[in-house]
Amino acid sequence: MSDVSTPEFRAGFACFVGRPNVGKSTLMNALVGTKVAITSSKPQTTRRVIRGIVHRPDSQLVIVDTPGLHRPRTLLGERLDSLVLSTLTEVDLIGFCVPANEPIGKGDRFIAEKISAVKKTPLVAVVTKCDLASRQQIAEQLLAVSSLANFEEIVPVSAESGEQLDVLVDLLTARLPESPPLYAGGELTDEPEQVLVAELIREAALEGVRDELPHSIAVVVEEMGPREGRDDLLDIYAHMFVERPSQKAIVIGPGGARLKDVGTRARRQIEALLGTRVYLDLRVKVAKEWQRDPKQLRRLGFYD
Numbered sequence: 001m002s003d004v005s006t007p008e009f010r011a012g013f014a015c016f017v018g019r020p021n022v023g024k025s026t027l028m029n030a031l032v033g034t035k036v037a038i039t040s041s042k043p044q045t046t047r048r049v050i051r052g053i054v055h056r057p058d059s060q061l062v063i064v065d066t067p068g069l070h071r072p073r074t075l076l077g078e079r080l081d082s083l084v085l086s087t088l089t090e091v092d093l094i095g096f097c098v099p100a101n102e103p104i105g106k107g108d109r110f111i112a113e114k115i116s117a118v119k120k121t122p123l124v125a126v127v128t129k130c131d132l133a134s135r136q137q138i139a140e141q142l143l144a145v146s147s148l149a150n151f152e153e154i155v156p157v158s159a160e161s162g163e164q165l166d167v168l169v170d171l172l173t174a175r176l177p178e179s180p181p182l183y184a185g186g187e188l189t190d191e192p193e194q195v196l197v198a199e200l201i202r203e204a205a206l207e208g209v210r211d212e213l214p215h216s217i218a219v220v221v222e223e224m225g226p227r228e229g230r231d232d233l234l235d236i237y238a239h240m241f242v243e244r245p246s247q248k249a250i251v252i253g254p255g256g257a258r259l260k261d262v263g264t265r266a267r268r269q270i271e272a273l274l275g276t277r278v279y280l281d282l283r284v285k286v287a288k289e290w291q292r293d294p295k296q297l298r299r300l301g302f303y304d
């Protein structure tokens with residue numbers, strides 16, 4: 001018999017955690033090569049678990065992007081945290097992200113403690129945004145990170161320049177279990193299109209509004225389907241929820257100018273994502289204190 005052995009295929013789930021704004025979404029987007037999560041300069045914009053898949057000839061790495069793990073303040077916060085923790089126990093490995101250009105703080109330690117408690121799941125630390133730090137800063141950060149938890153590897157990367165991303169994928173895939181592919185080749189996300197569409201609208205709505213608004217906007221796609229008798233046009237009916245009438249006024253803008261602008265930008269993004277022409281009907285509604293109301297949370301897709 002010949003001694004030719006076929007290398008085993010590896011496939012599994014990885015999850016990146018870290019406090020808000022450390023670059024998790026940007027990193028995931030850079031790894032999968034297509035934008036599937038929403039990035040923003042404002043913290044805590046990623047509210048849903050969104051997956052991207054890195055396809056390689058011998059492996060498939062399914063990345064679960066999580067919202068920033070943080071101490072709960074509202075019911076919404078608590079639910080996000082339980083979402084994060086249940087994600088952590090379901091993955092094959094956890095990537096802990098810390099930016100190279102900021103000192104390690106309480107938030108990082110808090111999350112390091114949480115993931116250390118998830119027994120049996122290998123931990124890999126990722127030092128992000130290395131393009132923003134000097135060599136010495138990076139070296140010091142690698143050392144500082146090593147004392148936070150029992151990491152199997154600590155990798156400095158830059159999602160911006162692409163530096164070391166291939167090394168990171170190698171290290172991650174090496175830790176995946178032997179398994180046949182989990183998703184059909186070429187498929188990049190298993191997130192329902194409606195969720196992605198809602199996220200794109202939300203991202204457009206957040207652009208340029210005041211800093212206090214991000215936590216108060218939610219978007220629900222009520223209906224989405226091809227226009228009757230047309231296969232080149234998709235009708236989308238979406239509701240944007242804010243907490244207070246005053247916020248509604250801000251979102252709509254004088255004479256509806258801002259809302260129109262948000263609609264146009266969101267529509268362009270959706271058209272690019274889905275590759276079809278889109279008619280977007282976007283309405284703003286006030287859902288008072290929705291962050292604290294379990295019924296509203298369920299309606300908006302945050303389940304117990």
Ligand SMILES: Nc1nc2c(ncn2[C@@H]2O[C@H](COP(=O)(O)OP(=O)(O)OP(=O)(O)O)[C@@H](O)[C@H]2O)c(=O)[nH]1
Nearest residue numbers: 020021022023024025026043044046068129159160
């Ligand atoms: N220069 C540089 N900037 C980066 C890099 N990665 C992320 N950023 C920036 O850092 C900010 C936050 O990045 P995100 O990817 O949204 O961070 P996140 O950790 O997903 O944030 P949350 O969704 O709030 O949890 C954005 O303005 C990014 O453009 C990087 O490698 N280099």
